[in-house]
Amino acid sequence: MKYVLDRFADEIRSAINTTGRVPPDLIELAEPKANVPADLAFPCFRAAKASNMAPAQLAQQLASAIKISRDSLIGGVEAAGPFLNFTVNRRQLAQNVLAEVGQQGQHFGGDDLGQGQKVVVEYSSPNIARRMHVGHIRSTIIGQSLNNILSFLGYETISDNHLGDYGKQFGTLLAAIEKFGRPEGEGESILAKLEEIYSRYNRLLGSINADDFDADAAGADDTARAWSLKLEQNDPTARELWQWMVQATLQANQRNYDRLAVRFDTQHGESFYADMLPSVLGQVEEAGLAEREAGGALVVKGLPDRNGKELPTFLVQRSDGATLYLTRDIATIIYREQTYHPAKIVYAVDQRQELHFRQVFALTKALGYARDIELVHVPFGTIFGPNGEALSTRKGNMVYLEALLDDAVARAKSIIEQKLSEGKTDLTPEQVAEIAEQVGVGAVIYNDLYQDPKRNITLDWERMLSFEGNSAPYLQYTHARCRSILREAGTLPATCDAQLLEAEQELAVLKQLARFPEAVRRAGGNYAPYVIADWLYTTAREFARFYRDLSVLKAATPELRAARLQLVAATAQALANGLALLGIGAPERM
RNA sequence: GCGGGCGUAGCUCAGUUGGAUAGAGCAUCCGCCUUCUAAGCGGAAUGUCGUGGGUUCGAGUCCCGCCGCCCGCGCCA
Numbered sequence: 037m038k039y040v041l042d043r044f045a046d047e048i049r050s051a052i053n054t055t056g057r058v059p060p061d062l063i064e065l066a067e068p069k070a071n072v073p074a075d076l077a078f079p080c081f082r083a084a085k086a087s088n089m090a091p092a093q094l095a096q097q098l099a100s101a102i103k104i105s106r107d108s109l110i111g112g113v114e115a116a117g118p119f120l121n122f123t124v125n126r127r128q129l130a131q132n133v134l135a136e137v138g139q140q141g142q143h144f145g146g147d148d149l150g151q152g153q154k155v156v157v158e159y160s161s162p163n164i165a166r167r168m169h170v171g172h173i174r175s176t177i178i179g180q181s182l183n184n185i186l187s188f189l190g191y192e193t194i195s196d197n198h199l200g201d202y203g204k205q206f207g208t209l210l211a212a213i214e215k216f217g218r219p220e221g222e223g224e225s226i227l228a229k230l231e232e233i234y235s236r237y238n239r240l241l242g243s244i245n246a247d248d249f250d251a252d253a254a255g256a257d258d259t260a261r262a263w264s265l266k267l268e269q270n271d272p273t274a275r276e277l278w279q280w281m282v283q284a285t286l287q288a289n290q291r292n293y294d295r296l297a298v299r300f301d302t303q304h305g306e307s308f309y310a311d312m313l314p315s316v317l318g319q320v321e322e323a324g325l326a327e328r329e330a331g332g333a334l335v336v337k338g339l340p341d342r343n344g345k346e347l348p349t350f351l352v353q354r355s356d357g358a359t360l361y362l363t364r365d366i367a368t369i370i371y372r373e374q375t376y377h378p379a380k381i382v383y384a385v386d387q388r389q390e391l392h393f394r395q396v397f398a399l400t401k402a403l404g405y406a407r408d409i410e411l412v413h414v415p416f417g418t419i420f421g422p423n424g425e426a427l428s429t430r431k432g433n434m435v436y437l438e439a440l441l442d443d444a445v446a447r448a449k450s451i452i453e454q455k456l457s458e459g460k461t462d463l464t465p466e467q468v469a470e471i472a473e474q475v476g477v478g479a480v481i482y483n484d485l486y487q488d489p490k491r492n493i494t495l496d497w498e499r500m501l502s503f504e505g506n507s508a509p510y511l512q513y514t515h516a517r518c519r520s521i522l523r524e525a526g527t528l529p530a531t532c533d534a535q536l537l538e539a540e541q542e543l544a545v546l547k548q549l550a551r552f553p554e555a556v557r558r559a560g561g562n563y564a565p566y567v568i569a570d571w572l573y574t575t576a577r578e579f580a581r582f583y584r585d586l587s588v589l590k591a592a593t594p595e596l597r598a599a600r601l602q603l604v605a606a607t608a609q610a611l612a613n614g615l616a617l618l619g620i621g622a623p624e625r626m
Numbered sequence: 627g628c629g630g631g632c633g634u635a636g637c638u639c640a641g642u643u644g645g646a647u648a649g650a651g652c653a654u655c656c657g658c659c660u661u662c663u664a665a666g667c668g669g670a671a672u673g674u675c676g677u678g679g680g681u682u683c684g685a686g687u688c689c690c691g692c693c694g695c696c697c698g699c700g701c702c703a
Contacts, residue, residue: 069646079645081683119646187683203703333701351700361703390630391698460663487639490631499638503665505651521662572638580666589662
């Protein structure tokens with residue numbers, strides 16, 4: 037899809053090309069630094085070298101050779117040393133941007149580049165019978181945003197919550213329920229109780245490490261093993277209890293998902309693929325990719341990754357015959373290939389799984405599957421406690437998602453109430469509650485999306501719940517200010533003369549709006565929601581300057597007022613679109 | 627040991643396939659609410675871009691070495 041800045045760049049390339057002085061493959065455009073009074077530049081170094089000329093000389097020649105028609109998007113061209121600088125035609129830009137936002141509304145910024153292609157996005161993936169904690173927040177928030185962005189780019193996305201509902205911890209859980217009784221309650225409290233009896237049972241086994249399942253339960257407890265076996269053999273009692281745990285977990289998590297605007301198309305847990313495992317193992321062995329060791333384990337050695345590097349040895353089957361999650365991940369890819377035929381499968385999963393995914397992807401491809409599927413692991417860093425210490429249930433410093441959201445919302449509420457008492461805003465109690473929810477939750481989401489996901493995060497409550505500067509509330513506030521002006525104005529004029537928007541502040545906002553589509557494409561291409569966050573923040577700042585200097589409602593003429601109102605409406609729309617891609621709400625007032 | 631990630635202002639981070647004077651927020655200091663919401667705006671101050679080489683017209687960005695921090699490397703997920 038071509039937006040106004042795309043056409044602007046096309047026109048420039050074509051104009052340079054028409055001069056016949058630059059080979060087409062050397063026409064590369066770059067965005068000038070902020071201090072340069074130009075919108076797009078052609079650095080002439082390479083082209084000059086090719087034609088044995090000084091760069092500045094070529095720039096000069098090109099500048100005089102290029103002719104600009106009256107209705108062109110190019111407003112001007114000028115040589116600045118070795119750079120050929122182009123400025124956009126302000127009037128054309130204003131008209132085009134306002135028309136694009138006006139016509140496309142909530143679709144402005146979207147694209148059709150993913151048309152006809154499916155993408156499976158796997159994220160969140162919490163464990164059954166456990167509360168969602170900081171470890172799941174990132175996957176959930178980043179994954180949902182990626183899903184939104186890819187969908188906005190025209191891909192048909194299938195969001196999948198790959199629940200941890202399989203594995204040996206369920207034997208222990210069933211044994212724990214048998215011993216301590218089935219917990220009662222509602223929502224997360226029931227999960228908290230399950231965690232409690234689980235770790236109590238683990239302590240019985242002599243394990244204190246209940247947090248990351250590395251307890252070596254071998255030989256420790258026959259009961260847990262027996263339950264594990266029963267579950268695998270579809271024993272009715274075991275199945276019923278397991279089913280109940282799954283349901284209780286889904287129900288509790290759903291509340292968090294609703295608050296975070298997280299939606300799944302499917303929630304197939306690992307157990308969903310259980311039937312496929314024997315076949316996968318058979319294929320691995322048949323293909324000669326793995327060796328059966330004396331103990332019975334099936335081991336893959338020396339498998340090259342996509343760069344030809346040898347991967348460390350890994351197991352696809354334990355010596356006791358059980359499968360591993362790597363095996364299940366392969367089955368999952370095969371299922372997705374056969375069911376959806378996706379162009380990509382995107383995993384929003386912890387950075388520490390990097391090797392795991394290289395192994396999964398390599399073995400899957402080696403088996404002949406997913407040949408046409410781009411398998412993408414989008415890794416993110418770890419969240420540490422305020423002092424940089426690791427968070428764990430064991431240490432008692434774990435941060436749970438629901439509590440975190442509640443904290444943020446409470447904080448937002450008290451700030452709104454303060455504004456109310458200062459007479460700075462006027463809201464009903466219902467509105468206060470609703471806005472506090474959007475603002476508080478938005479702050480938490482934004483804290484996770486405003487930077488490159490690869491970075492680790494050290495929790496800092498002050499910053500996380502900061503409502504100033506580069507934060508979700510600031511963006512929401514800017515949106516609310518726009519809406520406030522539009523409310524005061526009453527009806528929005530149907531048409532306006534966009535050419536009246538000639539002030540620098542207006543132009544800066546218009547340019548920023550025009551950059552949104554490219555920001556969305558870059559966010560999608562790099563699996564980087566922070567690109568959207570960056571764009572939102574810059575847009576809000578530009579709008580704040582406009583807001584400070586130029587009155588909309590008291591504009592000098594009715595025509596100018598109408599044009600500015602359209603600009604405000606477009607800004608509000610674009611901000612709302614960007615926030616939606618991050619999963620953040622845009623309240624009408626604050 | 628091998629592999630992955632990170633290193634930019636006191637703190638938290640941006641910095642497109644190499645391009646023009648390295649940018650924000652927070653914190654600090656100084657200003658701005660009779661005027662569309664001050665969750666805002668303006669100004670001041672803050673940098674051997676971890677380090678040493680190399681590539682070239684040009685390197686925070688690419689290549690190599692080194693240092694520091696985090697993580698991963700068969701029977702957990």
